[in-house]
Amino acid sequence: MRRAFSAATMVAALALAVAACGGGDSGTTAAPAQSAAADPSKVSGEITWWDTVRPDSEGPTFQALIKEFQAKYPNIKVKYVNVPSDQAQNQFQTAAQAGTGAPDVIRSEVAWTPQFASLGYLQPLDGSRAVENEADFLPGPLSSTKYNGKTYAVPQVTDTLALIYNKRLLAEAGHEKAPTTVEELKQAALDVKAKTGASGLALNVDSYFLLPFMYGEGGDLLDVQNKKITVNSPANVKAMETVADLVASGAAPKPAIQDSYANAMTALKDGKTAMIYNGPWALSEIYQGKEFQDKANLGIAPVPAGSVKAGAPTGGWNLAIYAGSKNLDASYEFVRFMSSAESQARVAKEISLLPTRPSAYDKPEVQANEAVSVFKPIMETATARPWIPEGGQLFQPLLEGYQSLIGGQATPEDMLKKVDDQYRGIFKDWS
């Protein structure tokens, strides 16, 4: 019985795989339709799009955009698949390598883009209809789409980190303004703790959230131009000492290592902590918290500066096309539509994700969105990360280091030394 069942399952799986291979074959024109204006009624085909947004809060806006697109291009059918952002990279790599099941268009995180491109999974987009008016993109996000002099993606949304805080708690502690430096941050957090009973700052033990402290002291992970590993630098030691001091001084309670993101979010939403670092993607969730029924209570400010600058990392998402797509023309049109200033403005207005086009920021509906207008200046000072194929591998060693620093098993020097060792295993010929 059991064997019969699994054999049936396998047959079904095979049938599905075959169907998936052959699924998108209708009406293919392989030659890239250069920049010649395409007649929407002539482009046809079915394309699959892997989206990575939160399906409940952000998904509806993107599905509405797809409806709009299909109305404009009646012969293109878009199949919307929501893949959780922490799984999409792995699933895409597996599917692309196997040659079956990869989507035509993928929403690719900025750090994944050069990696996918270096592995040959992405269609070069130079001169195709997908890229429209490249001059109208912010330089940071645009730089993430280039690899070896070619363009492999189009920036869809961008993001960065900011200090997100509870205005009421800070005011009760005697701080009307958000702290602008790390020293002020520590003081404000200690005051909150002393005067309100809530904790001051909830840290999130994750590599990305460590970057503002490093950039703030003028440190970085790598010097890509000179092929140097710079993670073990005096600036970074200072940054790690700052982080350790925030915990040791009681400004931030010792964070949980597992689930610290969720714990920090819950603490902020429930008014149990006054400040966290997070990005625009978290806002829709934060506004659901009981402390922020009155949206005015939520403050958003640039990350506090270290001794050198206020440095937040650049994140964001691009739209890339799988090189094996059977419907390149339809994919080009889809990417063009989704990254247009109009589409970006709609996304910004409805779910506060930051546009990558300066022209989108000029639109009145975007300017009316408070979160976007707060994040825009922060975005301008954000530091671009190294866009290299190995970019995705930099985080795990840093995460392990951060965990051992918080757990008290390593000093800042030990921790950075260990991260440095692991980076040397990844970049074998770097100095």
Next chain:
Amino acid sequence: MALSTGRASSTARDRTAGSGGARGQDRHQRPGPLRRVMGRHWYAWAMVAPVILVTALLIGWPLARGVYLSLTDATEATMGRTIGVNVIPSTYEFVGLDNYISILTSSLFWDKLTWTIVWTVACVALHYGLGLGLAMLLNRRVRFRSTYRLLLILPWAIPGFVSAFIWRYLYNSDYGVINGMLKAAGLGAVGWLDDPTTAKIAVVAVNVWMGVPFMMVAVLGGLQSIPGELYEAAEVDGATPWQRFRFITVPGLRTVSSTVILLGTIWTFNMFPVIFLISGGGPGSSTEILVTYAFREAFTGIRNYSGSAAWGVIILMLLVVLALVYRRALRRQGEVW
């Protein structure tokens, strides 16, 4: 399957022809050994052929490919492929035992191996000990026996990843139920997954919770196959409960125990979901066992196929050696397995 049908038919013939009859007849005719086997058991061979073929395809081929890859320097970047307009040539090379040498000379491997062994021994000992205890309890006549059995089998019925997520929530240091109870009892909260020692205890506890039901059911089956008369006779002879356990229960369970302990060891050694989903190998990489590390090699960033294949082959060899040693030890005790 093939052997049992063959044996069944030969015993049937033995019964008519007397002892050694079937074998004796064959020797007189003297066909070639292959033909003799094929002639006698052709139907059995025909029946297992599809299974052998599928097994060879599903297990043999990936295994051979894995061993081959482990001798090269293949990564996702050096494996050739053609996707649309992108043509990437294969540039990986045969490097012999380099991967194995670099793994076996790294302190990382020995750290992970030590922890994997501690993890396996701790888990299997607790699995078996608790499973045996519960099975003995449930083997008595108690009220609601089937209800207890059902409840105790429950952890096994829940998919592993679901249990793992539930436990991860229970362990949460700020909002978890366990710390909630500790706080309510006036004790301090514990960062269960935040410290290497408590994280290790935490993952072992979850795995024990998940693995005990299987042991319990297997041992219960073994207990029920021990004839009750033995206990009665022992009781009549004045044996103490401990003597009854020591001289009837333990030997009676030996066959079942040796099998489930070996199975449990292999499963626990490769127990991926508990570690991966609960502690993620952290904090740092303190709870990472060999398989989770091999997975990380294989599935993060630019995939290192050759390195992870080498890890896989080493894990396989460790388990094969374990099974052989274990079997030999059992045979020395007079166990047929």
